[in-house]
Amino acid sequence: MSEKIVLNPQLNFIDGQRLSPDSELGGWLCNPNTGERLQPQRASSPAQIERALAAAARVHESGTWAARADRAELMEQIAAELEKRIEDMAQQEALTTGVVITLTRLLMQIAPLTFRQAAAQLRSGWTRSTLPGPHGAVEVLRQPWGAAALIAPWNAPGPIAAHKTANALAAGCPAILKPSEFAPATCNLIADAIEAVGLPPGVFQLVHGGAEVGAALVHDSRIRAVSFTGGLNGGRAVAAACAHDFKPAQLELGGNNPMVILEDADVELAAQAVVYGLITLNGQWCRALGRLLVHESLAHLLLNRVLTLLADVQIGDARAPESAMGPLIHAGHLRHVQGQIAALLEKGGTAHSTTPLPALPGYFLAPTLITGCAPQDTLDEIFGPVAVMHSFATDSEALALANQTPFGLAGYVFSRDEARALRLGRQIRSGGVKINGIGLVGLHPLAPRPAWGLSGFGEEGTEETFRFFCGTRVVGVAARS
Numbered sequence: 190m191s192e193k194i195v196l197n198p199q200l201n202f203i204d205g206q207r208l209s210p211d212s213e214l215g216g217w218l219c220n221p222n223t224g225e226r227l228q229p230q231r232a233s234s235p236a237q238i239e240r241a242l243a244a245a246a247r248v249h250e251s252g253t254w255a256a257r258a259d260r261a262e263l264m265e266q267i268a269a270e271l272e273k274r275i276e277d278m279a280q281q282e283a284l285t286t287g288v289v290i291t292l293t294r295l296l297m298q299i300a301p302l303t304f305r306q307a308a309a310q311l312r313s314g315w316t317r318s319t320l321p322g323p324h325g326a327v328e329v330l331r332q333p334w335g336a337a338a339l340i341a342p343w344n345a346p347g348p349i350a351a352h353k354t355a356n357a358l359a360a361g362c363p364a365i366l367k368p369s370e371f372a373p374a375t376c377n378l379i380a381d382a383i384e385a386v387g388l389p390p391g392v393f394q395l396v397h398g399g400a401e402v403g404a405a406l407v408h409d410s411r412i413r414a415v416s417f418t419g420g421l422n423g424g425r426a427v428a429a430a431c432a433h434d435f436k437p438a439q440l441e442l443g444g445n446n447p448m449v450i451l452e453d454a455d456v457e458l459a460a461q462a463v464v465y466g467l468i469t470l471n472g473q474w475c476r477a478l479g480r481l482l483v484h485e486s487l488a489h490l491l492l493n494r495v496l497t498l499l500a501d502v503q504i505g506d507a508r509a510p511e512s513a514m515g516p517l518i519h520a521g522h523l524r525h526v527q528g529q530i531a532a533l534l535e536k537g538g539t540a541h542s543t544t545p546l547p548a549l550p551g552y553f554l555a556p557t558l559i560t561g562c563a564p565q566d567t568l569d570e571i572f573g574p575v576a577v578m579h580s581f582a583t584d585s586e587a588l589a590l591a592n593q594t595p596f597g598l599a600g601y602v603f604s605r606d607e608a609r610a611l612r613l614g615r616q617i618r619s620g621g622v623k624i625n626g627i628g629l630v631g632l633h634p635l636a637p638r639p640a641w642g643l644s645g646f647g648e649e650g651t652e653e654t655f656r657f658f659c660g661t662r663v664v665g666v667a668a669r670s
């Protein structure tokens with residue numbers, strides 16, 4: 190195993206100063222591989238939150254950040270600083286989230302990339318265009334809304350926080366980032382990278398804490414836009430807070446994502462995709478497999494093949510390079526997922542799992558398929574390495590099962606007949622549908638990442654997130670009446 194590393198301290202970054210958050214949440218940040226306590230979870234006090242809000246409002250009102258002509262260059266300097274920290278971020282993320290190091294090393298590449306993409310969006314000219322008017326040009330100006338609250342989850346905090354921060358700052362919004370209270374480490378390193386570039390005080394700020402700190406930010410009228418990634422309850426609370434003063438909200442929430450395996454599918458390809466959908470990010474991935482929908486003629490064969498493949502999956506310490514899967518994030522989440530499995534078993538389900546667990550005291554759970562439940566009992570997101578399996582006889586039955594949940598984030602269809610799979614895929618009510626494949630990487634770098642139903646709104650993406658942080662003003666000389 191790799192040598193012991195120390196968890197970075199949780200430090201706020203408020204108005205240019207690194208400060209310890211004033212209070213403790215009462216819980217602990219633990220190493221999910223071992224259960225070892227690492228640090229108490231810390232939270233910002235109301236006075237610290239007030240300082241951050243006042244500084245962000247001051248920056249926005251002064252107009253100095255929005256007026257900086259070198260914002261794109263500064264984003265690229267931050268990208269360069271992040272590149273120096275990729276290995277550190279990957280190690281900290283594996284230590285705190287349990288995502289395996291081979292994957293966190295890939296995911297952390299997104300952090301600098303997203304700052305470079307945001308710089309390119311700023312340079313694209315989209316923020317200033319003209320239309321021919323009655324008396325000269327009509328200007329269409331895209332201007333920063335104002336101070337933005339960026340709220341990150343624990344499952345891939347580094348890339349998610351970097352994407353939000355890069356686009357808010359590039360658009361000209363002073364940004365306050367609130368990491369998850371369960372995985373603050375990589376956000377500290379993002380703050381280090383930004384501090385190294387030396388942005389003016391208050392342009393970027395970091396405040397640690399739990400849901401109360403997030404709620405204090407989103408309820409404050411000085412916050413003019415909110416980008417939130419997290420669960421349904423948090424999303425609803427944020428949407429309600431934003432409704433009060435009509436601030437734009439970008440909500441990236443959960444999914445219960447269907448994978449449809451038609452009778453002419455390549456079973457080996459499909460079985461590998463099922464395994465990927467169960468174990469990637471330890472099943473704690475918003476686009477993970479939730480509902481496996483298999484043509485009745487293949488159900489037995491596919492289940493057997495998946496269980497054979499799962500028997501060879503190596504679960505272990507997330508920081509060990511040979512681990513293909515790590516533990517769940519924390520003890521409470523493990524209990525929650527185990528409770529959801531137990532509830533499905535009580536409703537008539539049968540659990541199937543073949544992956545050996547390591548002899549470690551961490552929060553490990555073998556990837557599990559559950560058969561035999563009624564489809565109306567399997568509508569919720571589980572957010573762990575667990576999927577339910579249902580079979581169908583016709584394409585229209587498959588479609589009805591795929592569209593049965595209130596979510597709409599991702600879908601997958603497997604068939605040797607791509608045209609047929611695409612036809613079905615277009616009818617799945619979700620933001621993205623992949624044919625004959627799964628994977629963390631999207632279909633195209635510029636493809637939006639939308640959500641339907643309870644999976645959220647205010648779609649994200651390379652262009653979309655930058656644009657989310659801008660409001661529009663149209664200015665021109667009027668026609669004389």
Ligand code: NAD
Nearest residue numbers: 342343368369399400403404419420423426441442443475
């Ligand atoms: P969570 O909702 O518990 O917490 C997310 C963040 O919101 C944390 O920083 C938390 O402190 C904060 N928060 C919670 N309640 C809040 C409130 N009322 N007001 C303001 N802030 C609040 O989610 P989580 O458990 O950290 O993450 C898992 C969830 O995130 C899953 O549902 C998953 O599907 C979803 N997710 C979605 C995407 C996506 O792109 N759609 C990506 C990653 C994770």
